[in-house]
Amino acid sequence: MSDLPNHHALLLIALAPFVAALFAPWVNRFAKGISGWILATVPAAIFLVLTTFIGDIAEGQTKSFAISWVDGRYFHFPINLSFFVDGLSLLFALLISGIGTFIVTYSGGYLNGHRHQGRFFSFILMFMGSMLGLVLADNIITLFVFWELTSITSFLLIGFNHNKEASRRAAIQALVVTGGGGLLLLFGLLMIFAVSGHSELSTLLTDQNVLRDSPFYLMILLLVLGGAFTKSAQVPFHFWLPNAMEAPTPVSAYLHSATMVKAGVYLLARMSPVLNGTDQWNLILPIFGGITLMTGAIMALRQTDMKQMLAYTTLGSLGMLVMLLGLSEKVAILAAMLFLVAHSFYKGGLFMVVGAIDHESGTRDLTEVSGLRYKLPFTFIGAALAAISMAGFPVSLGYFAKEEIYLLFGPENIWSMVLVLVALVGNGLMMAAGLAIAIKPFFGEKLETPKSPHEAPLSMIWGPIILGVLGFAAGFYISDVGEIFFAPAATAVYAKLVETHLKLHFDPLLLGLSVGTWIVGGLAFYKLDAIRSFLRRVANVWRWGPDQGFDQFMFGLIRFADAVTRFFHHGRLEFYLILVFVCLAGALFAPLVMQDALPNLPAFPNLRFYEWAILAIAVIGLIAVILAKTRLVAIVSLGIQGFAVAIIFLLFGAPDLGFTQLMVETLSVVILALVMTRLHLDQRDSRVLEEAVRDGAIAIVCGFGFVALLLAVLSVELDTSLSEFFIETSVPIAHGRNIVNVILVDYRALDTLGEISVVMTAGIAILALIGIRVGGIKRGIGAAKKRAPKPRTPKKTIARSKGARA
């Protein structure tokens, strides 16, 4: 990578929207009504920068940029912030920044005066940056990070009206579905790296058969499809997309028709050179795509909410794209690219039109608006242009997309013939939905609407009109546009040179299929009310769908979590302790027994009399603990035993450890005594004999377990190379003679930093718990956790002794 010249513009393109997002709230505060126009300069500038690449990309060059982060030399997975542009990336990036420009100004008009408009601009610019980063990404981790960012920003945007419950539900649903798919994708990407050894897409794509020849091909394919199908809302993961229409309309227009939902399509197209063409690919994609296409097209006709209609036709279009990519043929891929762009133009435009109608008349129900063509003439023009392209009338871009799809029709291949017929019916039904939106609200008797309608502001209508005009301009200059944009994009997907030769021509077969589409669409439009009531009757019978399934799944998940919590977190302190110590005993004995490493008893040591004395004190302390009449006496007696141990440490040459042990024992006694006074326990131990025996047995087993472990450790020869290293180097390189301290603050400082962070966090948590108890909860969970100071201090002692031995 490093031998290629870096195009810093690529980094700037991906980062500029994030920077703009940072300043968006201030811009909005000071510029108010025109802030949309000001902020739209960012995507407009990105678009202009991208147009300078067009010439080079059309000649087959690529451009790249990389900052190395985790170097492959030290860690076998190189992680870089790296971008590259080829025909496919450029096409997507142009769509994202171009439509993004209209969307930002549109948001300025649509949410004018909204309390959180600045926040909205922030979110949508962040989304734009994520999406640009995603389509420009080269390193697969970069790709994944931006992929997840689009899910997160989409969550924020869908839940923008966070005081509505439906919005919150839709946002969580979208996040769970696309986030879950993201996890699958992550596995898939890591598998790709493991199998191919390529961490950069640009090099992976040149290594064509590395994945197809791998035994893990199917697994990789399914994982990648898991990511792509959830993101691009393929059946059965489609349900989040119609629900996401809770978002403000600019979001629907941008994320849920033109860009984010196409991220899955982008991923499939991106991976096509290394994944497509196999039987599995050619089977799975067309089937899921075809089902999605029919589901979307049919469900669209059931709706009266125009946004819902568009959402379902978007589903259908996404299904169409997946189906086309699944054919792995040159014509199909070119058709997919044409359809992708045509769809972004007309669907983005239609969404903005519906938003404008909603904004101006107060309703977006198809049956409640009518006769608006004189009140909203420019909106009507935008709607008409979009609907014509959607219906695929010549010479719109939609027409060429449709023609290219129908080129696949041939008697020699039954499979593609079936798919073309599916596409034909789907196209027809979607065309009916598009016509309904372009005609019904504008013609006929004028109905009373919640607001008295008047034309939307310029910021809201220039988008649909320009997109509509572009749809036709691209159709007029189709051969040039094809060579500049679509051929490089299709080449990148097909991995062999694709030449377009697009021009207006009249093939009787294609024309016949087109006419068939128009007839299906016309009939469906004519009989729309009848079809709708029929579909509603079906829906009344057939109630269950993945949307309900999602709720059941989430409900079950919460129930399960609740059951698990109840099982383990029942609030009975004595059972927690029994569980902990029984597990401890198991952990101590099981490895020793299984590896047959139980130590022999060592020879009896020859101790001096004062050492005997200290040992005796420790034993006396122990007996005192057991015999103590009250709990307070037991705690203090425990201190005796602890001090004796501390003195043993001192005598045997671990002054630091002894020192610490003394302080820890003192503080444990003080804190335990203070805790005891707060626990409202009886003065005396109230356990009956059986309980005392049970607890005593567990304690003895644990004690012997530790003895056995220590003896086992001592019976093997210690590897002293580490301690020798510390002894030799602590003065010359760390300037300290106290090795324990040098280890803590220098050699192992990172460990210590982690430990003190834990100490501080535990302190905060304990403070909070003490606060809760003062506040009222007198029993139960609060009381159980109160003992936290006790386990913490011995843990520190263990850490210390580890250091001291080393």
Next chain:
Amino acid sequence: MNTVIFRTVAPYLAALMVLFSVFVLLRGHNEPGGGFIGGLIAASAIAIYGIAAGVDEVRKALVFHPIAVAGLGVFLAAIAGFMSLFVEAPFLKGLWLFLELSDGSELALSTPMLFDIGVYLVVVGAISSIALALEEDEETR
């Protein structure tokens, strides 16, 4: 426990212990001692003072909430780690500055020392804030 003798001696005892704890902290790199032990000594000093003179008195004397002191400790330790940024060394690398004093002796300043002071403050802050909170509730009851 709350005898006149204890109440009279406790402030002096606590002051001595805090002084000793700083001594233990600073000698730690070469002799037994260090931030952790020093912190524990200082925390016991504060606990003793709290038992003798009341928690309000201690809080007044400390000025800051002890958990804030612990936070400062983590912050200082992290700063000690980030010092190495300035010499393009890895995070937490020990950096040393040896100053010649006028009487010929040498004063060693280092990032491990700053780090150890951080450890000291965390231990003092966390333990004494728990102890004080527990003592406080006992008083109000």
